[in-house]
Amino acid sequence: MPGPTPVSAATKPAQPRESPLGLTVRSILRKRSSRVALVVLGVIVLVGILAPFIAPYDPAAQPDIVALKNLPPSLAHPFGTDPYSRDVLSRVLYGARLSLTIGILATIVSLTVGVAYGAISGYMGGWLDAVMMRVLDAFLSIPRLLLLLGVLVAWPHLSVWALILFLGLSGWFGLSRIVRGQVLALKHAEFVTAAQALGASRRRILVKHMLPNLVSPIVVAATLGIAHVIVLEAGLSFLGIGVPQPLASWGNIIQDGADQVATLWWMSLFPGLFMVLTVMTLNILGEALRDSYERRS
Amino acid sequence: MSAPLLSVRDLHTYFYTEAGVAKAVDGVSFDVGAGETVGIVGESGCGKSVTALSILRLIQPPGRIESGSRIEFEGKDLVTLPDDEMRRIRGNRISMIFQEPMSALNPVFTVGDQVAEVARIHSGLGRRKAWDLAVETLALTGIPIPEERAKQYPHQLSGGMRQRVLIAMALIMKPALVIADEPTTALDVTIQAQILDLLMHLQKEFGTSILMITHDLGVIAETTSRVIVMYAGEIVEQASVTELFARPHHPYTEGLMHSMPHIGHDQERLNVIPGTVPSPTSWPHGCRFRERCPYSWDLPEREHPPLYDVGAGHVSRCHLALEPERRNHPHPPLVVVEGVGAA
Numbered sequence: 001m002p003g004p005t006p007v008s009a010a011t012k013p014a015q016p017r018e019s020p021l022g023l024t025v026r027s028i029l030r031k032r033s034s035r036v037a038l039v040v041l042g043v044i045v046l047v048g049i050l051a052p053f054i055a056p057y058d059p060a061a062q063p064d065i066v067a068l069k070n071l072p073p074s075l076a077h078p079f080g081t082d083p084y085s086r087d088v089l090s091r092v093l094y095g096a097r098l099s100l101t102i103g104i105l106a107t108i109v110s111l112t113v114g115v116a117y118g119a120i121s122g123y124m125g126g127w128l129d130a131v132m133m134r135v136l137d138a139f140l141s142i143p144r145l146l147l148l149l150g151v152l153v154a155w156p157h158l159s160v161w162a163l164i165l166f167l168g169l170s171g172w173f174g175l176s177r178i179v180r181g182q183v184l185a186l187k188h189a190e191f192v193t194a195a196q197a198l199g200a201s202r203r204r205i206l207v208k209h210m211l212p213n214l215v216s217p218i219v220v221a222a223t224l225g226i227a228h229v230i231v232l233e234a235g236l237s238f239l240g241i242g243v244p245q246p247l248a249s250w251g252n253i254i255q256d257g258a259d260q261v262a263t264l265w266w267m268s269l270f271p272g273l274f275m276v277l278t279v280m281t282l283n284i285l286g287e288a289l290r291d292s293y294e295r296r297s
Numbered sequence: 298m299s300a301p302l303l304s305v306r307d308l309h310t311y312f313y314t315e316a317g318v319a320k321a322v323d324g325v326s327f328d329v330g331a332g333e334t335v336g337i338v339g340e341s342g343c344g345k346s347v348t349a350l351s352i353l354r355l356i357q358p359p360g361r362i363e364s365g366s367r368i369e370f371e372g373k374d375l376v377t378l379p380d381d382e383m384r385r386i387r388g389n390r391i392s393m394i395f396q397e398p399m400s401a402l403n404p405v406f407t408v409g410d411q412v413a414e415v416a417r418i419h420s421g422l423g424r425r426k427a428w429d430l431a432v433e434t435l436a437l438t439g440i441p442i443p444e445e446r447a448k449q450y451p452h453q454l455s456g457g458m459r460q461r462v463l464i465a466m467a468l469i470m471k472p473a474l475v476i477a478d479e480p481t482t483a484l485d486v487t488i489q490a491q492i493l494d495l496l497m498h499l500q501k502e503f504g505t506s507i508l509m510i511t512h513d514l515g516v517i518a519e520t521t522s523r524v525i526v527m528y529a530g531e532i533v534e535q536a537s538v539t540e541l542f543a544r545p546h547h548p549y550t551e552g553l554m555h556s557m558p559h560i561g562h563d564q565e566r567l568n569v570i571p572g573t574v575p576s577p578t579s580w581p582h583g584c585r586f587r588e589r590c591p592y593s594w595d596l597p598e599r600e601h602p603p604l605y606d607v608g609a610g611h612v613s614r615c616h617l618a619l620e621p622e623r624r625n626h627p628h629p630p631l632v633v634v635e636g637v638g639a640a
Contacts, residue, residue, distance in 0.1 A: 126358075190400040197353050197395075198388030198415045198466060208414075212405045 024216065027292040034288040037281035044278050048096035057087035059094040060246040073266050080266035082256045091248035092271050098249045100278070102164055102233050103226040109168025110175060111222055115211070117172065118179030123187065123206050133180070140173045148232065152241040160243060163236075167229050175221045179214060186210045216293035223286035227279045234275055250275045301328035302506050303352070303370050303391075303474055309363035310344075310351045317578035321347040321360070323530035329474065334500065334507040336521035336538075338514060338553065342574045344530040345510045349476045352508075353393060354383050371473065389419040392467040396479040398459035402451040408462045409435070409447025415469050434465040437502075439495060457488035461495070468499055475500075476508045481516060493520055514557055518542060526550050529574060529585035532604065536611035546613035548590045572632035584616065591627035592617060 028034050047054065057063075068085035071077055079088035121132040147170050152158065158166075183206075186192055195209050230250075236242030237251030238258070245252065250271040257267025310322040322344045329335045337345045351362055354375060368375040371390060375383065392415075395401035403411060412431035416422050422430065428447070435443035438461040451459055460480065467475050477496065481489035497520055500507055509521055517524055517538065524541045526534040526549065534547040545551045552570035572589040575581055581588065584597035596616045605618035617624055 190395055190397055191403045193355060194393070194395050194401040194463075194466075195403070195414075196355055196387070197393040199384050199386075199418050200388075200414070201384060204418070209403055213403070215405070 024219075024289065024292050028285070028288045031288055033284055037284040037288075040277055041281040041285065044096055044274065044281075045100060047093055048100050051090075051093040051097045055087075055090035055093045057090040059086065059090040059248045062086055070260075070264055079270045080264075082253070082267060083260075083264075084256070088253065088266060088270060091253050092250070092274055094248045095250045095253055095271055096274060096278075098160070098243060098247060099230050099233060099251075099275070100226075102160070102167065102243075102249070103230040105164045106167035106171065106229045106233075107222050107225040109165060110171040110225055111218060113169065114172030114175035114221075115179050115214070115218060118176035119183050119206060119211065119214075121176070122180035122183030123202070123210070125184075125187075129180075136173055136176060144170050145232070145235070148236060149239075149241070152236060156241065157244060160247065163233070163242060167232060171225060171229065175218070175225070178217050178221060182214050182217060183210055186213060216289070220286055220290045220293070223282055223289060227282035227286070230275065230282075231279055302331045302333075303329040303368070303508075305348075305352065306367040306369070308348065308351055308366045308368065310347050310356055310366070311361055311363055312577075313359040313361065314578070316576075319577040320530050320580060321577050322351060323580065325527070325530075325532055327525050327532065327535065329506050329508055331473070332500075332504050332506055333523065334497075334509060334521045336509045336511065336517040336524045337527055338511055338517050338524060339527035340512060340574055342577070343527045344577075345527050346478055348527070349393065349478050349508065349510050352476060353387055353391060354378075385419070388415050388467075388472070389470045390472050391474045391476065392470070392472045394460075394463050394467045394475060394477040394480045397483050398456055398463055399451065399483075401463055402459060404451055407448050407450055408454065408459075412447070412462065412465045412469055415466050419470050430469060431465070434469045435462065437468070437499065438462075438465045439491075440465075456484055457491065460484060460488075460492050464492070464495065464499070468503065468505070471503050472505060474506045474508065476510065478510045479512070480509075482511070482513070489516075496520070514553060526553070529580055530577060531585065531614060532612075533586070533614040534612065535604075536609070540609055540611050544611070546607050546611065546617070547586075547615045548592055548617070549586050550613075552589075571630055584614075588631040591630050592623050593631065594620075594623065596620075 029038075062084045065085045068081055069083050071081040073080045077087050077089065079092060082088055082091070117132065117136075121129045121136075148166060151166050152163075155162075186209075192205060192209055195205050200209070233242055233249060234251030234254070237249045238255045240255060243249040243252050253271040254268045257264040261268055305328070306326045308322055308325045309320070312319040312321055325344070325348055327335070337348065339345050347356070347360075350356055351366075352368055352370075352375065354362070356362060362376055366376050370386070373382075373386075375386070378386070402408065406414075409428060409431050412434060413424075413427040416427040416430050417424070420427075432443045432447050435447055440446050440458060440461050446454070446458070451462075454462065460483075464480075475496075480496065481492050484492060493516065496507065499505070507520075509516065511517060521538055523537050524535065525532050526541075526547065528547075528549045534541070534545070534550045536544075536546075541550065542554070545554055549570070552568075555568040556570060570589055575585065575588075582601065583599055584590070584593065584602050587593045587597045590597070596619075600616070602614045602616045604612040604614050605616075607613050607618050
């Protein structure tokens with residue numbers, strides 16, 4: 001028989017690896033509301049990705065603008081048709097694809113700019129920080145919708161890419177504030193001093209030691225940000241200055257039926273429903289993520 | 298003794314705050330020889346941590362190392378060294394062990410990553426090799442099954458284990474000097490002894506010098522060969538450990554020793570030094586310990602004492618060196634008489 005094991009810790013197996021990300025995911029899945037939200041959102045995302053394969057018609061096709069226009073829901077057209085005889089179901093599915101893409105890409109733009117701006121401002125400090133924050137205050141004082149309306153009215157007929165860019169560039173101010181605050185707090189964290197004491201460079205400390213600690217607030221901001229962009233895009237498209245026709249976005253579809261909303265109820269109900277579900281589930285998940293990281297910090 | 302490894306001369310580190318200029322370190326000079334363990338002891342706010350951070354040049358604004366200060370290490374003056382060269386010294390030739398093992402580790406990385414990072418920064422080792430070296434170093438610090446522990450996050454380890462990780466981070470490059478800032482303060486007493494043993498053991502193995510910063514005279518007695526006592530931003534006494542414990546000269550050192558709990562002495566309550574360290578924005582003129590001192594007279598009030606040589610490599614910043622007979626006639630210190638600052 002071998003002798004007694006010298007250290008007690010050696011006798012029990014090491015605990016399984018548990019990364020902060022893994023902890024977050026688990027804590028979210030523990031709540032039923034966020035499980036449901038995740039499933040619903042998953043279905044909408046999947047539908048968007050698969051739109052070209054599951055949509056029954058071409059979303060831009062106008063097969064018979066006289067005979068097939070304004071049809072109420074039926075077996076052939078489950079969501080009805082619009083005043084141009086286009087199939088609303090196909091348009092809603094493609095709309096999911098476009099609206100989600102715009103939401104995600106615009107948010108990526110916001111995150112990139114916002115995180116970089118806030119991190120640099122907070123980390124450098126001093127007069128640079130003061131100047132950058134005053135500039136931010138100026139941006140924050142202009143309502144986002146007004147900013148976008150101004151740009152889009154000045155440059156009509158912008159491509160979807162330009163729209164994404166403007167949506168993204170108008171949405172990073174708040175996040176930037178959050179990131180700056182967190183970086184300021186982390187600057188005095190002992191592990192940052194420790195990293196410095198062990199020879200890490202400023203850039204390494206910012207990128208390797210600080211940013212990973214900001215993942216939680218950034219993920220929360222991103223989730224809520226996507227929802228916000230989707231609503232904004234729908235609003236702009238509804239006003240006719242967002243996504244250009246004949247592309248389908250949820251806001252576009254509602255706009256197509258807007259002047260006869262009392263009779264063409266299917267034109268606003270179905271895209272509206274998709275939008276509400278998407279935004280709601282994103283918000284529920286965002287809140288759950290926020291709870292999970294606030295509980296830990 | 299040949300040229301010391303570290304030689305601090307006339308170090309002044311000031312903080313420019315709205316309340317005034319805080320002279321946290323106000324003219325400190327000392328040496329650390331190769332392979333030597335030197336202790337710095339003093340109350341909170343006496344300047345010992347700022348001294349440590351100054352050596353690594355980690356003083357953040359509004360703090361500043363004043364010109365005229367010199368910190369010589371391996372033939373270079375660290376005060377004037379360019380930033381990138383200073384960075385190559387940190388963690389490589391001089392490293393630091395911090396007080397709070399939880400907050401000194403980044404919560405989002407595995408401990409193995411954090412130990413390996415130091416090697417990657419300084420030796421340009423590849424990911425794999427740095428990881429292997431990290432595991433090896435963790436093993437040296439007595440962490441059981443280090444290859445598994447290395448994959449864990451700080452929150453999964455106990456306080457003692459985390460402190461071993463910090464020691465591994467400090468020692469992985471086999472630095473010439475390790476600054477240990479209260480390395481055991483946050484730990485249980487039993488773990489404290491283990492960690493100190495470990496440090497002493499690794500020091501012998503690597504021939505590292507250690508600058509041990511602590512408020513605990515017990516730690517000093519157990520680990521160091523020479524002691525520096527700091528008070529109000531200055532060195533007030535310096536001697537070998539045996540000499541200091543046998544013949545403390547400065548009344549502040551005496552007070553620190555009296556305030557240590559002794560096993561076997563039936564005491565209702567601990568002795569304390571009355572009053573607190575004065576504010577670094579306005580050190581008192583004359584002797585800075587005067588108001589808390591049971592021997593003070595008019596000379597300490599008039600004149601700031603120099604470091605007197607009191608024999609056997611023992612120096613003390615106390616005018617009692619001139620009038621030793623006053624030690625026989627203690628009186629209540631001023632803070633008690635006037636009721637200021639007394640707890």
